[in-house]
Amino acid sequence: GWLFSAQALAPNFGRMNLFSGLLKIVSLNALVELGKAVAKAVIVGSIAYLVMRSEIDEVLGLMVEPAEAGSMHMAKLLFSTYMLIVMGLVLIAAVDAPYQMWSYAKKMMMTRQEVRQEAKESEGNPEIKAKIRAQQREMARRRMMSEVPTADVVVTNPTHYAVALKYTDGKMGAxxxxxxxxxxxxxxIRELAAANNVPLLEAPPLARALFKHVELGDAIPETLYTAVAEVLAYVFQLKAYKSQGGDRPEKPQDIDVPAGLDPLEGS
Known part of the structure; x- marks a missing residue:
């Protein structure tokens, strides 16, 4: 049922604190500027009132003075009033100057902090950067794996390395x-190749040389043309055999690579 509480109806003066609420709405700088404007108005008004009060007889006497003397007298009164107002404003400026210096220093400090924060954000959190790099590597690996079914052959080590090669006559230079x-x-790579009927060929020196010296997506160097041509010749003969019949081609044996290209050479 309904539950009434007198405590909820009691006035909460903490919630009714007008000054604290005003501070939340109006910034400190705005309050300072408002205070300066009020102080200027008070000083100007007070000076004008005091001058009029102390010089009322002279002001009234201006009406009966000759024009030239009255003008000089009026100029003197205005000048003295002006100087008093200037002195009052100088006093306000003297009080305001330290605050402005403090406010400027605070803003500069905040600006430096913002610059450092922005630099930190632009550099990125090391953990986040590591996760991003891991995601990028995973995406690159998936893109690479999607190319395996389109390859003409996968050259293997046979267990440690696997390199998928593709050649389209007329579209690729190599x-x-x-x-x-x-x-x-x-x-x-071997699993995907087998699942998609891509020929697998064991040629350890060639597999190691391709893995070591050719980047993903690059064409093979001229130094490996002969070895790779021997592999592709077998692959194309194998395709012809499967589609047309005839004698099954023999796998090439002991495919050599030029000296210095096999990472295990001489080890």
Missing amino acids: PQVVAKGADAVAAR
């Missing part, structure tokens, strides 16, 4: 490496 990997990635 065969390209569309995927490559070591260990677990190499195993995944």
Whole structure:
């Protein structure tokens, strides 16, 4: 049912604090500027009142003075009033100057903090950057794996390395490496190749040379043309055999690579 509480109806003067609420709405600078404006108005008004009160007889006497003497007298009164107002404003400026210096220093400090914060944000949190790099590597790996089914052949080590090659006559100047990997990635490349009927060929020196010296998406160097041509010749003969029949081509054995390209050479 309904529950009434007298405590909720009691006045809460903390919630009714007009000054604290005003401070939340109006900034400190705005309050200072408002105070300066009020002080200026009070000083100007007070000076005008005091001058009129002390010089009332002279002001009234201006009406009966000759024009030239009255003008001089009026100028003197105005000048003295002006000087008093200037002195009052100088006093306000003397009080305001330290505050303005403090406010400027505070703003500069905040600006430096904002610059540091912006630099920190632009550089990024190391953990976030690491996650982004990991995501980028994963996306690149997935794109690479999607190219395996389109490859003409996968050259293997046979277990440590796997390099997928593709060559389209008339569109490519030389065969390209569309995927490559070591260990677990190499195993995944072999699995995808087998699942998509991409020929697998064991040629350890060539696989190591391709993995070491050819970046993903790049064409093979001229120094490996002969070795890769031997591999592709077998692949194309194998495709012809599967589609047309005839004698099954023999796998090339002991495919050599030029000296210095096999990372294990001489080890």
